[in-house]
Each structure stands twice: as structure tokens, then as C-alpha cells.
Amino acid sequence: MKYILLFVFFIATSQISAQAKKPKLLIVPSDNWCFQNDFTDDFNNQGIVQRIPNYRKALIEDSDLPLVISKLEELLQERNFAPENLERALKSVENSIIEEQLRESKETGSGISENPIDMLKKAAKADIIIQIGYSIKTRGPQRMIEFVMGGYDAYTDKPVANATNISDYFTGLETSALAQRAIISEMDGFLDLLQSHFDDMFENGREVSISIRKWDDWEYDLESYFGDDEEELGLLIEDWIFENTVEGRFSTSDYTENMLNFEQVRIPLFTERNGRQRPMDTRLFASNLSRYLRDEFSIENKITTKGLGEATIILGSK
Numbered sequence: 001m002k003y004i005l006l007f008v009f010f011i012a013t014s015q016i017s018a019q020a021k022k023p024k025l026l027i028v029p030s031d032n033w034c035f036q037n038d039f040t041d042d043f044n045n046q047g048i049v050q051r052i053p054n055y056r057k058a059l060i061e062d063s064d065l066p067l068v069i070s071k072l073e074e075l076l077q078e079r080n081f082a083p084e085n086l087e088r089a090l091k092s093v094e095n096s097i098i099e100e101q102l103r104e105s106k107e108t109g110s111g112i113s114e115n116p117i118d119m120l121k122k123a124a125k126a127d128i129i130i131q132i133g134y135s136i137k138t139r140g141p142q143r144m145i146e147f148v149m150g151g152y153d154a155y156t157d158k159p160v161a162n163a164t165n166i167s168d169y170f171t172g173l174e175t176s177a178l179a180q181r182a183i184i185s186e187m188d189g190f191l192d193l194l195q196s197h198f199d200d201m202f203e204n205g206r207e208v209s210i211s212i213r214k215w216d217d218w219e220y221d222l223e224s225y226f227g228d229d230e231e232e233l234g235l236l237i238e239d240w241i242f243e244n245t246v247e248g249r250f251s252t253s254d255y256t257e258n259m260l261n262f263e264q265v266r267i268p269l270f271t272e273r274n275g276r277q278r279p280m281d282t283r284l285f286a287s288n289l290s291r292y293l294r295d296e297f298s299i300e301n302k303i304t305t306k307g308l309g310e311a312t313i314i315l316g317s318k
Contacts, residue, residue, distance in 0.1 A: 023198035025076060025083040026126035027069050029058050030150065033133035037062065043115045052117055056090055067176035072132065072149075075180065075187055089124040118307035125281075125308070126154045127201075128194055134179060142169035145178035149186070151194050155282065155309030156207050161193035205246030205266030208282040210289070211312040212237060212260035218316025221257040226297045233297070234260055240292055241265065244285070286311035 034040055034053035039061070041054045058065055066087075073083045093116065121129070134147045144167050151161035163186035167178050201207075212234075214221055222234035234255055242248045246266040254261040271280040286303050290313055293299040302314045 021198075021202070022081050023127035023194060024125065025081055025128050025130055025194070026086065026089065026121075026124045026154070027072055027083055027130045027132060028055055028086055029053065029065060030131035030133035030148070034058060041116075045115060050115065052115055055086060055120070056094075059087060059090075064175040067174065068132065068134065068179045071176040071180050072130075072183070075184070076191075079187070079191055081191065083130075084124045084126050086124075089120055092123040093119045114306055121154050121307045122305070124154075127198060128152065128160065129154050134175070134182075136175060136178070139169055142171050143173065143175075143178060144169045145175065145182050147179050147182040149183060149190060151190065151197075153197065153207070153309075155307075156209075157309075158207075160197040161190050163187075163190040201269055205249060205268055206280075208265050208267055208285065208309045208311070210241065210262040210265050210282075210286060211310070213312055213314045214258055215314055215316035220299075220315075222255075222260060223257045226299075233299075236297075237289070237293075238262075240289060244288065282309055282311045286313055289313060 029039070031053055034055075035051070037058070039054050039058035040051050041057075043050045043052050069086060073085070076083050129152045131150045131152065132148070134145050137144050137146070146164075146166050148164045149162070150159060152159055163183065165182045165186050167182040170178065170181070173181070212222065220233070222237075223232050225231060226233050227236060237260060238252060238255075241250050241262055244267075246268055249264065249266040250262050251264045252260065253263045265285075267282070267285045268280050270277050271284070272278075283303065283305050286305070290301050290303055293301055293313070293315070299315055300317050302318050304312045304314065306312075
């Protein structure tokens with residue numbers, strides 16, 4: 001009887017484990033690999049030129065990269081992870097109607113720019129970005145690979161896992177096969193770290209950043225009094241953040257009459273909307289705050305986002 005119970009427990013545990021929700025992953029070449037191989041673009045961010053990876057160029061001009069990414073996707077799928085495809089995500093960005101790099105206020109013309117990497121993150125909607133890099137060395141007819149793989153929270157860019165390895169020398173193996181040989185022994189430990197990070201988000205919330213700004217022509221500021229109890233607007237917003245984060249977890253890094261910056265804001269992964277569970281992201285969380293400000297205090301405002309993990313609410317107009 002004892003062995004039967006143990007068997008039943010094992011089967012039940014296996015089923016629960018198999019049903020555990022996995023993070024969405026996106027595999028991209030690492031920044032360092034792109035810079036070393038000259039797969040980059042210059043992005044003008046409001047007068048400041050930034051050097052950013054050009055994934056499309058890398059996929060087209062480096063014949064090994066698509067094969068290496070495909071092999072890594074295959075290894076992830078074997079372990080019940082479903083990675084987002086980089087080429088499809090890039091096409092989604094390219095097919096989006098993005099006429100301007102600046103998102104302007106209808107009244108003031110002010111704006112916030114967003115680079116193509118941030119757009120890609122929003123299109124893929126991955127939880128974790130896996131950056132890969134590699135270099136090949138030869139010894140006569142033999143080849144070997146030095147492979148590095150890093151996992152980064154897609155919302156904060158914080159590192160959550162890292163793995164490196166060097167393959168033996170082989171004759172006649174393609175780069176993708178060499179990459180598999182190099183990383184296969186590191187894969188399970190690497191994925192355990194990614195899953196642990198995702199499990200922490202389930203329990204403690206996803207980390208994002210929320211900023212509050214005001215248009216220059218708005219007659220009020222964050223020290224103006226609102227509500228029946230005549231409290232500072234900044235404090236009212238801070239109270240709302242406390243009530244709507246997981247266990248009230250956040251930090252206020254800046255608080256002036258013209259701006260509020262909230263960091264390490266832990267938002268729930270899911271929310272109930274129209275009687276159904278749906279994923280919670282930074283924009284939806286900011287939209288709930290936007291609606292609160294509009295409904296409770298008649299404050300018109302505009303939401304802008306940067307990537308997946310940053311949202312700014314600008315008070316005073318759309």
C-alpha cells in the first residue's frame with residue numbers, strides 16, 4: 001500500500017510540475033557579439049546618439065546565427081519551454097505602423113523617444129531575454145566554439161542567469177552543432193535559474209518602474225491638494241501604488257512638485273478583467289492609475305511607455 005501511495009504521489013507531483021507555467025523567452029545575439037561583428041545601428045535619442053544592436057542585419061549577414069538560435073530553440077522546446085521567435089518578432093515590429101520616433105502630446109508637442117530594441121521587447125512580450133555570443137577557433141581541419149549565454153529580465157534588464165562553456169575540437173561539425181555540444185551540459189542549470197526567477201515573480205510580483213510628470217502648461221503640480229481630505233496629489237498617488245502592488249512593495253526614488261519616480265514596483269503577474277484572468281503588464285498597471293486620476297480627480301493625463309518595464313504618466317492633458 002505504501003508503494004502505491006508513493007507512486008500516486010510521484011505521478012501527481014510530475015503532473016503539477018509539467019503544468020507549471022513557464023516564462024516566455026526570446027533569444028537574441030548579445031550586445032557584445034553584435035558590436036564585435038559590426039551588426040549595429042546609431043539611434044538618435046533626442047540628440048543623444050546611442051549605438052544599438054541590429055538584429056535584422058545579423059540574421060541576414062551571418063549565416064551561422066539563425067542556425068545557432070534555431071538549435072537553442074530546439075533545446076528549450078525539449079524542456080517544455082516555448083521561446084518566441086526572433087525573426088517573427090522583428091517582422092511584427094517592422095509591420096507595425098510607427099510613423100514617428102517621438103510620441104507627441106496633441107497640445108504641447110512634447111515627446112519621449114523609444115529605440116528599436118524597446119519596440120522589439122514589446123512586440124515579443126517575453127519575460128526573459130536570452131543573449132547569446134560565440135566565437136570559433138580552428139586547429140587544422142578541426143573547429144571548436146566558445147559559447148556564452150545570459151538571461152535578463154525583459155522588464156528591468158537585470159541579469160538572472162549566466163552560462164559559459166567551451167567545446168572540444170571536432171572535425172566536420174557545423175557551428176550550431178558545436179554550440180549544442182558546448183551548452184548542453186549547462187542548459188538544465190541555466191533554465192533552473194530562469195524558472196526560479198519567474199517563480200519569484202509569481203510570488204512577489206513583477207518589477208517595473210512608474211514615473212509621474214506634468215506638462216508645463218498644467219495649472220497644478222504634485223504638491224497641489226486634491227480630494228475630500230485635501231491631500232497632496234503626490235501622496236495620493238503614492239497611496240494608490242501601495243494599495244495596488246504585491247504586499248505594497250515599491251520604493252519612491254524622487255518626489256518633487258513636478259515629478260515622482262517609483263522603482264522596484266512589484267505588480268501582480270495577472271489581474272481579473274471582465275471576469276477573466278489576463279496578464280498584467282506595465283502599461284495596464286499604469287492605465288489603472290491613469291483611470292483613478294481621471295475618475296477621482298478629473299485629471300487628464302497621457303501614458304507613454306519605454307520597452308516593457310517603464311511607464312510614464314504625464315499630467316495635465318492627452
